[in-house]
Amino acid sequence: MYKILVLFLLSLPTAVPKGSHSFWVLATYIKGQSPFPQFSYTLMLDDVRLLYYNGDTKTFIRRGNTTNEDSALDPNLLIKITDSIEASFIENSEIAVLNKTNVKGPFQKLVLCELKDNNEPGQMITRDAFDGSTTDELRYVNKSFTFRGSLNITAEVLKFHLDISMWRHENLYYPACIKTLKGFLEKRTNQVNRKVKPKVRILQNKLSFGPHVSCLATGFYPRHINLTLFRDGQPVSDHEITGGDLLPNDDGTYQMRKILRISAEEERERHKYTCTATHLSLDNKLDITLELDHGTAMKPVISSVLTALALLIGIVVTVTIWRYACKRRGERNRKAAKCAYSSASSSEECVDTITPTSTL
Numbered sequence: 001m002y003k004i005l006v007l008f009l010l011s012l013p014t015a016v017p018k019g020s021h022s023f024w025v026l027a028t029y030i031k032g033q034s035p036f037p038q039f040s041y042t043l044m045l046d047d048v049r050l051l052y053y054n055g056d057t058k059t060f061i062r063r064g065n066t067t068n069e070d071s072a073l074d075p076n077l078l079i080k081i082t083d084s085i086e087a088s089f090i091e092n093s094e095i096a097v098l099n100k101t102n103v104k105g106p107f108q109k110l111v112l113c114e115l116k117d118n119n120e121p122g123q124m125i126t127r128d129a130f131d132g133s134t135t136d137e138l139r140y141v142n143k144s145f146t147f148r149g150s151l152n153i154t155a156e157v158l159k160f161h162l163d164i165s166m167w168r169h170e171n172l173y174y175p176a177c178i179k180t181l182k183g184f185l186e187k188r189t190n191q192v193n194r195k196v197k198p199k200v201r202i203l204q205n206k207l208s209f210g211p212h213v214s215c216l217a218t219g220f221y222p223r224h225i226n227l228t229l230f231r232d233g234q235p236v237s238d239h240e241i242t243g244g245d246l247l248p249n250d251d252g253t254y255q256m257r258k259i260l261r262i263s264a265e266e267e268r269e270r271h272k273y274t275c276t277a278t279h280l281s282l283d284n285k286l287d288i289t290l291e292l293d294h295g296t297a298m299k300p301v302i303s304s305v306l307t308a309l310a311l312l313i314g315i316v317v318t319v320t321i322w323r324y325a326c327k328r329r330g331e332r333n334r335k336a337a338k339c340a341y342s343s344a345s346s347s348e349e350c351v352d353t354i355t356p357t358s359t360l
Contacts, residue, residue: 020122021046021192023181025081025111029089039086041109045184046192047223048252053082064191072183077176084172085109091161092128092135106131113177115185121178124169138162140169195281196221196253202229202275202290211262213290214243215275218255222280227256230274236260 027041039055049063051073060078062069089107108129114122124140136149145166149158185192198220204213215229223246229236243259260273277286 020117021115021181021185023113023115023177023184025085025109025177027085027089027109027111029086029093029107029109031093031107039089041082041085043180045181045188047248048188048192050184055086064188069184069187072187073180077180080172081176084168085111088165088168091164092130111173111177113174113181115178115181121174124174124177126165126169126173138165138169140166140174143170145169192222194221197281198225198277198279198286200275200277200286200288202273202288204290211264211267212259213262213273214257214259215288216255216257217275217277217279218249219251219253220255220279220281221253223254224280225254225256226276226278227258228276229258229260230276231260232272233274 022045024044025041026044027039028036029039030036031038037054037056041053042049043051043053051063052061053059054061088109092107110125110127110129112126113124116122122141125137126140127137128135136147139146145162147162196219198217200215200217202213202215204211206212213229215227217225217227225246227244229241240260241258242261243257245256247255249255258275273290275288275290279286
């Protein structure tokens with residue numbers, strides 16, 4: 001269930017401008033038999049989970065650092081919001097019934113409010129979805145509403161639906177969302193304002209779909225990042241790139257990968273690929289370069305291997321000769337000492353070790 005909500009969250013990567021903060025309600029309502037709760041939702045500050053509600057057990061489960069956070073979330077207000085979201089789901093399911101729509105699929109709701117970087121309240125977005133497809137979206141900015149929907153209902157039903165939704169936004173959702181956002185931001189400012197630098201790599205690999213160059217940035221926070229792949233100093237066009245989706249890591253950081261598939265001809269040509277990342281944690285842009293030169297790229301590698309092998313053989317031969325010489329020297333010294341002090345110094349054993357004296 002959380003993975004579904006994360007995908008719903010990441011479907012709006014540009015909803016909140018860089019530098020601002022946001023509070024999210026991600027809710028799901030399932031009609032019929034399901035292994036999941038019929039009604040549940042998750043509260044998030046930016047991309048940090050704060051609380052999970054299970055409608056079957058009617059329990060609130062806090063996430064992460066919950067020290068002294070009671071003042072950030074009014075329990076009575078939380079119950080009102082819970083009842084209101086559940087009521088809107090029931091209303092949407094009834095509309096689906098009137099529209100003769102199969103209501104076994106899940107209903108989802110995203111409620112988002114924004115606090116600008118100057119600490120002023122910003123826009124609010126409510127998006128409803130049914131069975132994985134968005135049905136309508138309501139934006140509330142400066143006390144004005146913008147609606148975009150695809151519900152196949154009569155004008156009277158739509159007006160009734162919008163009147164209730166706008167009243168909820170202006171009198172309940174928006175003030176409660178902004179108040180809660182400010183409260184949690186005060187409690188978790190260090191957590192949401194932390195900056196973790198991305199680890200950037202550029203690789204050349206051959207997979208089942210052919211040779212490719214991939215640019216990977218991982219382990220960064222916050223999630224806003226610009227990742228660009230260059231070929232010989234020129235940005236690679238978007239239609240050549242696959243991937244580029246923002247994905248969460250288990251430790252709360254994010255990753256992004258962009259892949260460029262290259263042809264056999266391009267493999268034979270000499271190109272320089274550069275992966276460039278800009279992120280809030282970096283003072284300057286980060287450039288990682290990969291040079292492809294398939295005509296000569298292996299020569300330096302082979303040369304280096306042969307050089308190392310020759311050096312190793314030379315060391316082994318030198319050590320072997322040195323040990324043999326030491327052994328022979330030791331044997332000669334032992335023989336010389338024995339012949340010097342033995343009564344058999346004139347024996348045949350000492351002939352090789354005694355230097356003959358010349359006679360006149």
